[in-house]
Amino acid sequence: MKVCDPHFHLWNIRERPNPNLGEAVEQHLQRYVATxxxxxxxxxxxxxELVSSVHVETVVGQMQGGAVVDTVEETRFVSAQVGATKHPAGIVSYVHLGxxxxxxxxxxxxxxEAADGRLRGVRMILNHHPDNPDLTWPQVEHGDFLCNPLFKEGIALLGEHGLSFDLQCNPHQFMDAAATFGFGEYGNWFDVSYCFFGSDPRII
Incomplete structure (x- = not known):
């Protein structure tokens, strides 16, 4: 049975620090590359049998005053890694759509350009909770991106370029997500399944 892994991560924090990955990675697995x-x-x-994969950005989101991670450099790093192995892989990168x-x-x-033909979509983690910091992911500034006109324009931009969006948010944000992706002015940019599951193996 042929398998596409729709979501995997690579990193090397010895060369490309990323404090968003947390202490466990820093202490136990500082390097995890394509090989x-x-x-x-x-x-x-x-x-x-693994036949293809999709690399999803490795929590490289950033906010004002937070850790700065070069998101384009991550895409370049991943593309070079998978290119050297010849393994068929797509890349879902991080772009701040707000x-x-x-x-x-x-x-x-x-x-x-950095992905060298491998770019398939964008993930911008949206998990935010107004009262519970354990439910807010690193460097997610606020919880209303899904209602933000600039964010919606960013989603439309992905549609214009034939790219998917990987949605990741908390359950209380689902209604706003449904309104943004399923209905209205911006909903027709996407097959809804591609909005919610941007790492779909059909787009490799």
Missing amino acids: DYLADMAQLPDPL QDTALAEKILQQHA
């Missing part, structure tokens, strides 16, 4: 990943996936039990749309498009183009 490590493929060695792990080679242990899949019969009859499973910023000026012209700037978001410029950064998106930089990701496309």
Whole structure:
């Protein structure tokens, strides 16, 4: 049975620090590269056979005053890693879709160039809770991106470029997500399944 892994991560915090990954990575697994990943996936039990994968951004989101992680450089790093192995892989990168749309498009183009034909979509983690910090992911500034006109313009921009959006949010944010992706002015940019599951193997 041929398998596409729709969501995996690579990192090397010795060369590319990313404090968003937390202490466990810093203490126990500072480096996990393409050869490590493929060695792990080679242990899949019969009859499973890995034939393709999608790398999803490794929590590189950033906010004013937070840790600065070069998101385009991550895309370049991942593309070089998978390119060296010849393993078929797509890349879902991070772009802050709540910023000026012209700037978001410029950064998106930089990701496309860095991905060398592998860019398939964008993930911008949206998990935020007004009262429980345990339910707010690193560097997610606030919980109303889904209602933000600039964010919606950013989603439309992805549609114009034929890219998916990986939605990740808390349950109390689902209604806003449904309104943004399923209905109204911006909903027709996407097949809704691609909004919610941007790492779909059909887009590799």
